[in-house]
Amino acid sequence: xxxxxxxxxxxxxxxxxxxxxxxxxxxxxxxxxxxxxxxxxxxxxxxxxxxxxxxxxxxxxxxxxxxxxxxxxxxxxxxxxxxxxxxxxxxxxxxxxxxxxxxxxxxxxxxxxxxxxxxxxxxxxxxxxxxxxxxxxxxxxxxxxxxxxxxxxxxxxxxxxxxxxxxxxxxxxxxxxxxxxxxxxxxxxxxxxxxxxxxxxxx
Ligand code: ADP
Ligand code: 5GP
Numbered sequence: 001x002x003x004x005x006x007x008x009x010x011x012x013x014x015x016x017x018x019x020x021x022x023x024x025x026x027x028x029x030x031x032x033x034x035x036x037x038x039x040x041x042x043x044x045x046x047x048x049x050x051x052x053x054x055x056x057x058x059x060x061x062x063x064x065x066x067x068x069x070x071x072x073x074x075x076x077x078x079x080x081x082x083x084x085x086x087x088x089x090x091x092x093x094x095x096x097x098x099x100x101x102x103x104x105x106x107x108x109x110x111x112x113x114x115x116x117x118x119x120x121x122x123x124x125x126x127x128x129x130x131x132x133x134x135x136x137x138x139x140x141x142x143x144x145x146x147x148x149x150x151x152x153x154x155x156x157x158x159x160x161x162x163x164x165x166x167x168x169x170x171x172x173x174x175x176x177x178x179x180x181x182x183x184x185x186x187x188x189x190x191x192x193x194x195x196x197x198x199x200x201x202x203x
Contacts, residue, residue, distance in 0.1 A: 005095040006185055007114050008032075009107050010178075012122030012159075013152035014077065015134030017168040018101050021122060024175040026099075029182060033096040035088055038064065041079040044139045054084075072102065072109035077147050081106070097182065104158040118185045120178065121162035125169040127152075 012018050026032050038054045040061050049055055056064070061080045065073055073082030083100055091098045100110065110117055124130035130152060134140070140148060159165055164181050168174040185191070193202065 004191075005033075005092055005097045006191065007092070007110070007117035008097065008099045008182060008185070009110055009117055009119045010099060010101045010122065011104050011107050011119070011155070011162070012168075013124070013130060013155045014148040015130055015137060015152075016122045016124050017133065017171065017174065018122055020171060021166075021168060021174055021178055022099060022101055024171070025178045025182070028175070028179050029097075031097065032182065033091050033094075033098045035083055035091065035098055035100050037081050037083055037100075037102070038070070039079055039081045041077075041081070071113065072106040074103050074105035074109075076103045076105070077144070077151060083110075104155050107158075107162075116188075116190050118164070118181070119162040120164045120166060120181060121159040122174070123156070123159060123165055123167045125167055129169075 010018055010022060022034065026034065036050065036052070036054060038056050038061060040056060040058045041053070043049070043052070043055050047053065047055075058080065061073075061082065064070065065080075065082065069085055070082035071085045071088055073080060075081075081103065083102060083106065088098065088100075100106075102110070107119060111119065124133070131149060134145065134148060166174050166177045166181070193200070197203070
């Protein structure tokens, strides 16, 4: 049976391991597409245009926003981030499963537009570990690091409305949990009923 693609939203505080989880789960589920966001944040060492993000100027971002180019957008840790409406529409037309890795503000906007999307929040085992991971990654320092640590607590408070909460302690275990959630989402009532409505004599 050909199932339609589903939308998955992955959120969690900076440094919790979202990118690591996403990269690892996509190796196990190669048909899971990833929506590459636009951002005004400068590229980190090793990040590539069009692979990690579309890196744009603030002027370009605001013009795109004004023109309705984003399904959702947010100002996070001092930079703008947004999901391209055209790209997402294309991926959904191809019936691909699409993963959005976005912050809690963006996730709320997606929830309004796509109430049946699957919302997954990644938690750290404890606060100290979160701080250690962010420090170890070494991509931010000074005020940028402080901002991310300060914002983490507010973001964690949003976890309570997500459908699934994954604690990223052991990475392999968390990847397995994420994979299980993504596979199980295809068997939800809202997803399967439209596909079997003839069988069940449903309108
Ligand atoms: P995010 O995308 O949420 O900001 P990253 O995936 O960049 O987080 O992870 C932050 C840092 O923590 C990276 O150095 C990554 O290698 C490390 N990391 C991620 N998950 C784990 C884990 N389960 N155990 C130990 N280190 C981890
Ligand atoms: P980073 O700068 O660490 O790559 O991302 C910072 C935060 O922005 C993370 O919480 C990440 O999930 C979020 N983010 C990345 N892309 C988007 C997006 O397109 N929209 C929203 N709302 N948040 C995003």
